[in-house]
Amino acid sequence: MLKKDFKAVLVSMSGVRVYNQKLLQLGLTLPGFVDRSKVIASLPSLGLLTIAAHSPDNWAILYKELDAITEASIDDILNEAPDLIAFSSLTARINETYALADRFRQMGITVVMGGLHVSALPDEAMPHADSVIQGEGELIWPELLTDFQHNRLKPVYSSLTNKQYAYRVDCHKVPRYDLLDIDKYNRLTLQTTRGCPLDCVFCAASRTISSYKKKPIAQIDRELAAIFEVWQRPFIELADDNTFVDKNWSKELLRLFASYRMKWFTETDISIAQDDELLELLAASNCAQVLIGLETAQAMSLTGVDRNNWKLRQFDTYLKSIEKIQSYGISVNGCFILGFDTDTKETFSHTEQFIKASHLSEVQLTVLTPFPGTALYRQLKQQNRLLADTYWDKCTLFDVTFTPANFTVDELESSFQELMGSVYARKTVAERKRTFKQTLTNKITSTHA
Known part of the structure; x- marks a missing residue:
């Protein structure tokens, strides 16, 4: 087996919390609303599983989900001793993502961010990450990891502005469903x-x-x-x-x-x-x-x-x-x-x-x-x-x-x-x-x- 020289932890900031307290309280009695919310909350991040499939062979890849941020969940990531942590977050949890990313960077861990919100506002995300992925990540990810290995990581990798990362039909790889704990999902x-x-x-x-x-x-x-x-x-x-x-x-x-x-x-x-x-x-x-x-x-x-x-x-x-x-x-x-x-x-x-x-x-x-x-x-x-x-x-x-x-x-x-x-x-x-x-x-x- 090829030796894994590097390790990346892919973190999905899962779950969304409604702020309207009256609606939140009412939601406890609304079966259709609650059932659909549970379904959405239990879906894994396909974007992260997809870029995992595009990782070079010398990288070990782990997938984590953070619904609630606790010291135990942070320690769980740190105990993996990652070289790099990549975040994907919906807009509703981007502030939590920024705060957590800042904390990991203070510990000397390289942080990468991508997803819909970051693609829309890359300049906002850049102060909280060593590198930002804008747009489709599949073709960007291998080069990003190679650049990391050679200490030349760029602040932004964008498929929206750089034709080098243009989508190709032959770029597909099967997402890493094997990284999931299937018992967690419906x-x-x-x-x-x-x-x-x-x-x-x-x-x-x-x-x-x-x-x-x-x-x-x-x-x-x-x-x-x-x-x-x-x-x-x-x-x-x-x-x-x-x-x-x-x-x-x-x-x-x-x-x-x-x-x-x-x-x-x-x-x-x-x-x-x-x-x-x-x-x-x-x-x-x-x-x-x-x-x-x-x-x-x-x-x-x-x-x-x-x-x-x-x-x-x-x-x-x-x-x-x-x-x-x-x-x-x-x-x-x-x-x-x-x-x-x-x-x-x-x-x-x-x-x-x-x-x-x-x-x-x-x-x-x-x-x-x-x-x-x-x-x-x-x-x-x-x-x-x-x-x-x-x-x-x-x-x-x-x-x-x-x-x-x-x-x-x-x-x-x-x-x-x-x-x-x-x-x-x-x-x-x-x-x-x-x-x-x-x-x-x-x-x-x-x-x-």
């Missing part, structure tokens, strides 16, 4: 596409790291095989922004998925309702659910949300499209955002009415959040409507971080809390599940009629 992540061509103004992922691209089907097959080596009956959540943009490629993907015994979940857009063959393949592949960004229950709020007002042009089809998708036995999790400039107090009652009329099997409610690097952030910053210069710990999707157009901050928070309480009430959640179960029953009956 699902694993797999990425089949990156980026999204819709480029919604509020989306922190659609273009911050990468433009839209698809993985080769053969590579996805290799990654699935690696997952099955560590977990025989996995639940897989795709780390995609919008999986089924290319319908022909998507059908190849679904045929591949159908050959594996697994259940899975992904995010997509409403256009899948327009393709019966795709829906048939989706159902046959054991897809448990698709999350679709419906965004709003009123058409005017969709004006200017995405490129060429695509979602606005789909709005009138929403109810029929949801019905059609779910008629194939595929659960739809409809995602709604509250706090657009066109929203009023009536928007909240309209949203509740729409959810009931749509018979969505599940619902995700969030507050409009201006993540750094997005068009929404730039707009609100220019309008001096951000509540603070840096409000990163409030980027939870459930905390208000800007001055709304038609509410006070307190009014938006209280209206959101009331809607959450109604939509996620136990009786209401149970009714949605019963309705979808009846849809499945009707599908089975009609199939055998």
